[in-house]
Amino acid sequence: MTSSELRRRFLDFFEKQGHTLVPSDRLVPADDPSVLFTGAGMNQFKAHFLGLKKDLKRAASCQTCFRTGDVDEVGRTSSHLTFFEMLGNFSFGDYFKLEAIQYAWEFLTADLKLPEERLSVSVYEKDEEAAGVWLKAIGVPKERIIRFGAKENFWPSNAPSDGPNGPCGPCSEIYYDYGCCTVGKVCPKPDACAPGCPCGRFVEVWNLVFTEFNRQEGGKLVPLPAKNIDTGMGLERLAAVTQGKMNVFETDLFEPVIEAIIRLLRHEAPDVLKRDQRASVYAIADHARALTFLLAEGVVPSNEGRGYVVRMVLRKAARAGRGLGLERPFLHQLVPAVVKAMGEAYPELLGRRESIAKGILDEEERFAQTLKEKIPLLLGEIRRGPKGFPAQEAARFYDTHGLSYEEIARVCAEQKAAPPPRADFEKAVLELQAGSRQNSRFAGGIFAKDALQEAVSGIRAATEFVGYDGLTAQAKVAGLIQENRLVEEVKAPASVGVLLTRSPFYGEAGGQVGDTGILEASEGKLRVLDSQWVGAVLVHQAELTEGKVRVGDPVRAEVDPARRQAVARNHTATHLLHAGLRKVLGDHALQAGSRVADTGLRLDFSHGKALTAGERQSVEELVNEWIESRLAVSVAQMPLAQAKAAGATALFGEKYGSRVRVVSIGEVSKELCGGTHLTASGDVGLVTIVGEGSIASGVRRVEALTAEAALDSMRAEVGRLQQDRQRLIQRNKQLEEEKSSLKAKGAA
Numbered sequence: 001m002t003s004s005e006l007r008r009r010f011l012d013f014f015e016k017q018g019h020t021l022v023p024s025d026r027l028v029p030a031d032d033p034s035v036l037f038t039g040a041g042m043n044q045f046k047a048h049f050l051g052l053k054k055d056l057k058r059a060a061s062c063q064t065c066f067r068t069g070d071v072d073e074v075g076r077t078s079s080h081l082t083f084f085e086m087l088g089n090f091s092f093g094d095y096f097k098l099e100a101i102q103y104a105w106e107f108l109t110a111d112l113k114l115p116e117e118r119l120s121v122s123v124y125e126k127d128e129e130a131a132g133v134w135l136k137a138i139g140v141p142k143e144r145i146i147r148f149g150a151k152e153n154f155w156p157s158n159a160p161s162d163g164p165n166g167p168c169g170p171c172s173e174i175y176y177d178y179g180c181c182t183v184g185k186v187c188p189k190p191d192a193c194a195p196g197c198p199c200g201r202f203v204e205v206w207n208l209v210f211t212e213f214n215r216q217e218g219g220k221l222v223p224l225p226a227k228n229i230d231t232g233m234g235l236e237r238l239a240a241v242t243q244g245k246m247n248v249f250e251t252d253l254f255e256p257v258i259e260a261i262i263r264l265l266r267h268e269a270p271d272v273l274k275r276d277q278r279a280s281v282y283a284i285a286d287h288a289r290a291l292t293f294l295l296a297e298g299v300v301p302s303n304e305g306r307g308y309v310v311r312m313v314l315r316k317a318a319r320a321g322r323g324l325g326l327e328r329p330f331l332h333q334l335v336p337a338v339v340k341a342m343g344e345a346y347p348e349l350l351g352r353r354e355s356i357a358k359g360i361l362d363e364e365e366r367f368a369q370t371l372k373e374k375i376p377l378l379l380g381e382i383r384r385g386p387k388g389f390p391a392q393e394a395a396r397f398y399d400t401h402g403l404s405y406e407e408i409a410r411v412c413a414e415q416k417a418a419p420p421p422r423a424d425f426e427k428a429v430l431e432l433q434a435g436s437r438q439n440s441r442f443a444g445g446i447f448a449k450d451a452l453q454e455a456v457s458g459i460r461a462a463t464e465f466v467g468y469d470g471l472t473a474q475a476k477v478a479g480l481i482q483e484n485r486l487v488e489e490v491k492a493p494a495s496v497g498v499l500l501t502r503s504p505f506y507g508e509a510g511g512q513v514g515d516t517g518i519l520e521a522s523e524g525k526l527r528v529l530d531s532q533w534v535g536a537v538l539v540h541q542a543e544l545t546e547g548k549v550r551v552g553d554p555v556r557a558e559v560d561p562a563r564r565q566a567v568a569r570n571h572t573a574t575h576l577l578h579a580g581l582r583k584v585l586g587d588h589a590l591q592a593g594s595r596v597a598d599t600g601l602r603l604d605f606s607h608g609k610a611l612t613a614g615e616r617q618s619v620e621e622l623v624n625e626w627i628e629s630r631l632a633v634s635v636a637q638m639p640l641a642q643a644k645a646a647g648a649t650a651l652f653g654e655k656y657g658s659r660v661r662v663v664s665i666g667e668v669s670k671e672l673c674g675g676t677h678l679t680a681s682g683d684v685g686l687v688t689i690v691g692e693g694s695i696a697s698g699v700r701r702v703e704a705l706t707a708e709a710a711l712d713s714m715r716a717e718v719g720r721l722q723q724d725r726q727r728l729i730q731r732n733k734q735l736e737e738e739k740s741s742l743k744a745k746g747a748a
């Protein structure tokens with residue numbers, strides 16, 4: 001059975017059981033600041049688990065995931081990956097253990113027809129209910145029901161003792177028994193081999209999580225408002241099992257990629273094929289898939305946050321390649337193979353093939369250069385110093401020379417010098433940067449322990465946004481946050497995060513900045529400086545200037561109308577600019593990111609080279625013509641399929657629900673967008689491009705201004721030109737004078 005068919009079969013099965021099919025969320029979640037990457041199907045449903053969102057009872061999805069926790073295992077085992085697809089079914093306060101187990105069993109044994117005797121299960125050691133269901137309702141023999149502790153059978157792993165805070169619960173896993181070792185090792189205990197044995201005979205295919213608790217500070221497990229189900233089954237593992245393969249890398253999901261690597265090896269390093277280097281080939285295949293998807297979503301290798309994680313994965317793959325004799329950049333050549341394997345399911349990859357490959361090639365070259373230049377420096381330092389290499393020195397190599405901890409540790413090991421412990425190194429890096437940059441560089445978990453997120457998890461209801469049609473609203477204070485804690489009352493003067501039952505304030509999303517304005521509570525006045533979504537809850541970041549405010553107080557909320565109008569002007573202008581760029585440069589010039597503020601706008605788009613002066617002028621002229629034509633801006637809600645059929649531009653990697661909001665400007669632009677806009681293009685007034693440059697390979701950025709700001713910038717430009725003109729006239733005069741005096745001297 002092909003993997004495409006498996007995806008379909010899974011979703012069809014759960015749709016028939018009344019589940020709403022929800023599209024995969026982005027790998028880089030748009031509205032969850034607490035994580036770097038989407039690591040599980042449940043991530044996009046956190047608000048549903050917490051009872052904040054109530055629009056779904058049952059859902060199913062096939063979610064692209066990226067996790068780095070097992071990165072060192074990838075290639076060595078039959079089933080570990082960094083990038084994978086997770087099939088999942090979810091219940092939010094609807095069905096629980098019995099049905100979740102029944103559905104899973106029915107899908108595997110009746111739908112996919114896996115032999116029952118090949119399946120074993122595990123349950124949490126204290127979960128008698130789940131054990132009972134497997135034994136009595138399903139009839140799994142007792143010896144194939146294994147009990148594990150919270151490390152294996154609680155999700156997230158060890159949540160009660162170690163956290164993170166948030167939704168969690170005991171889980172039950174389903175294992176497939178290959179009947180023999182899958183990792184090429186001898187089983188250490190052939191007679192007692194069981195799930196969890198390192199020989200890999202038993203591969204976990206499905207994890208059923210009974211999400212019933214909200215873990216709070218100190219490990220308190222508070223029952224959630226409702227009992228939920230979160231399941232996750234790795235598509236790659238299921239494909240291996242159903243395709244009769246011993247590991248995920250032999251499935252159709254990897255076939256073209258492995259073939260491409262083997263071709264490269266035959267060409268570049270034929271000797272290597274004789275040796276057993278399978279693990280490296282497999283790791284490269286995994287990393288090539290991960291990089292393709294991450295770069296497609298606009299993540300750019302860098303020294304921070306997500307970019308750092310991507311850089312590390314790329315370097316790992318490049319090093320594995322070097323180990324096989326691939327000395328020159330090669331990873332970028334695997335992108336077409338990844339797209340071949342995945343393009344049918346993820347057609348968005350097709351149009352980005354070239355820019356992804358270019359991005360990977362650039363980073364491969366940068367890495368080669370870094371190794372060439374910096375390793376000798378590092379060697380010099382290590383040789384000069386005492387036996388151990390100090391953390392502060394290592395941090396300096398990281399910060400100024402771009403060498404990763406892994407590289408530094410490797411060179412230390414080669415020189416028989418002890419590398420600093422990783423924790424000391426990380427601390428030294430943070431100290432070096434004195435907290436000036438975000439401290440997320442080493443995070444990468446499923447849930448990060450984000451303080452605000454935690455504070456907000458105590459709030460039971462989502463904020464209703466009522467700001468498309470009006471700028472004022474009556475609401476009640478639903479919560480107050482001070483220093484990342486929920487408090488009951490705040491007295492002036494104070495900074496406070498205010499949560500309201502409903503709000504006309506637009507929380508930052510889709511590149512558009514958050515609104516500012518005022519809140520008039522019954523006994524206090526607040527100035528809102530920013531509005532940010534934390535999951536389904538809008539946090540108004542405010543200054544309490546007078547009086548006091550308490551939870552439950554009635555509030556009149558009012559958005560600053562002039563600023564909102566300026567933001568709308570820039571947002572409508574952004575859509576026009578996007579349309580203009582695509583018209584002048586071609587359809588490939590798709591938006592890769594944007595920042596829409598009251599003071600101006602910035603648009604990132606895919607394009608391989610700088611705009612020529614002519615192109616820049618054409619785009620500007622076109623956009624201003626559209627403004628002059630006073631095109632109507634209209635907004636419509638429709639099903640996603642209908643919007644796509646009507647040619648609406650959807651941004652790759654953006655997450656759209658099944659119903660979407662489509663913003664059209666006359667006939668020239670149609671985009672999926674949740675932002676606030678003008679009602680007519682004419683109100684933009686004027687657009688001028690003030691900057692253009694490259695921000696990553698294959699991605700350009702234009703900066704533009706509208707209306708007054710555009711006019712001011714043009715006036716300033718004219719002023720500068722006039723000054724330059726004066727200077728040139730002056731200089732010319734001076735030169736003329738010098739010339740005549742020289743001439744006179746010459747004559748004399």
Ligand code: SER
Pocket residue numbers: 039040041042088155207208209230231232233
């Ligand atoms: N959240 C669980 C996991 O990631 C089940 O989907 O394993």
